[in-house]
Amino acid sequence: MRRILLALVPAFWLGTLGAAYATVPDQTDWMTVLLGGRKVGHIQIERERQDGILTTTQMLALDLSRSGKPMHLGNMSRSVEGPAGEPLGFAARTHMSSMDSTVEARPDDSGRYQVTTTVGGQTRTVLMGWPGNALLAEGQRLATVAAGRQAGSSYRMHEFDPSSQQVIDVRVDILGDETVALPGGAMRLSHQRQTLSLAHGRQTLDLWVDDQGIARKGLMSLLGQPLEMLACDRACAMAPNQPVDMLRAATVDSPRWLPAYVRSVPMRYRVHVSGNIGQPFIVTDEQNVTPLGGDDWMIDVGVAHPGRQAPPQPADSKPNAWLQSDAPAIRRLATTAVRGARDDLQRMRRMRQFVSAYITGHGLDVGYASALEVLRSREGDCTEYAVLLAAMARAQGIPARVVSGMVYVDRFGGASRLFIPHEWVQAWVDGRWQSFDSALKHFDSTHLALASGDGDPWHFAATTQLFGNLQIRQAVADMDLSTPVGGAPAAPAGNSGSNGGRGG
Structure with missing residues (x-):
């Protein structure tokens, strides 16, 4: 049993957090990560623009514990995009075990992407067509800027996560401008609530973005605790962590x-x-x-x-x-x-x-x-x-x-x-x-x-x-079972045992 925060956080936040404004020069930004009020990690975001091509590299590091045993987890996600946010390639590297897992995608002459994945030392390559109007980091930022900051309005977008290669349908509701306290001082930001449609339900997260569409604060609930990301300087982001025991949580x-x-x-x-x-x-x-x-x-x-489940x-x-x-x-x-x-x-x-x-x-x-x-x-x-x-x-x-x-x-x-x-x-x-x-x-x-x-x-x-x-x-x-649960009619008792009579 593992807490795979790395697969959750990059998919939900890092695209917007790592987006770069067209007139902003190459730079590195930092964020601190808090879980239940305890500092558990940091994010480093590097942006580089060359000949109109923007490369956004986002690195997440988390220190957790499991029954007192430390767990050091890391993720790198990279998006390569054109001037209008058009996808040109992506990559990811995840550290969750003794061997890093990597993803590298490059376009071929047909317009599809050659995606090479290495897990457990074994490499596989497949061809992937770009999934419709899915957006990488800069595309997500441009969609946020285009939507404006009018309280009460809403918009939708499809976010692509390079690590999982999943496309997530997102509805964004703009709640209005708020003054937000950050480690480096207060900022006036647009409060936007994202509702992500996932395979088995919905996830809600709140983002506070500046006028360039870059998120400076994020908040969601994870395992019953608030998970926060706050923009700050390098010294703040790299301060010592206080690992949370995720197994008990x-x-x-x-x-x-x-x-x-x-x-x-x-x-x-x-x-x-x-x-x-x-x-x-x-x-x-x-x-x-x-x-x-x-x-x-x-x-x-x-x-x-x-028959309740479809055949293989x-x-x-x-x-x-x-x-x-x-x-x-x-x-x-x-x-x-x-x-x-x-x-x-x-x-x-x-x-x-x-x-x-x-x-x-x-x-x-x-x-x-x-x-x-x-x-x-x-x-x-x-x-x-x-x-x-x-x-x-x-x-x-x-x-x-x-x-x-x-x-x-x-x-x-x-x-x-x-x-x-x-x-x-x-x-x-x-x-x-x-x-x-x-x-x-x-x-x-x-x-x-x-x-x-x-x-x-x-x-x-x-x-x-x-x-x-x-x-x-x-x-x-x-x-x-003769006593119904919650008023529902009782079902006949079965006699197949806990394994349906067969499993192990």
């Missing part, structure tokens, strides 16, 4: 103790979701989601219902930058693990058991590692267990996805009865998606799924931001 209290015998039967939860983010949970072949009205949802977990897509079986299932070392490992298995269910169970034993070190200072990195290091936590198992499944021709969500634990970080961020694997076995958890060695009905994806850390990052908005108000075991 990323938890949700359980309304009751859930002993082992309860976790082994189907469960029903009532969850309250604040922040106007919509439906945060996904429907799976093992999890059903029912709206109760307002911001309340009913989640049923543990009874298998094939071609991408669910292919290798990618994080699940390198075509690497010879991954293939050999999978072949060793499944030796003697008669069918896909046996193969998945043997690979789950193999990965559970294979990872022997718990590297708490690693942000997120690819399957190849895990194979070499044999260390990590739930994210590393999941990416390795998913890659091995794909190497065996079994469609597999990495699921991001939460799971119940009795004790964690000095507290008790908690749900913590977690990742596990779904595999297409016997005509439905079944869950396998190598980190905990079993899948049970306290696994609540928020998203499923291809192992890219961006997906996990997009779910961890939800934890500060979730409150589990009721947890009812199968034997108690």
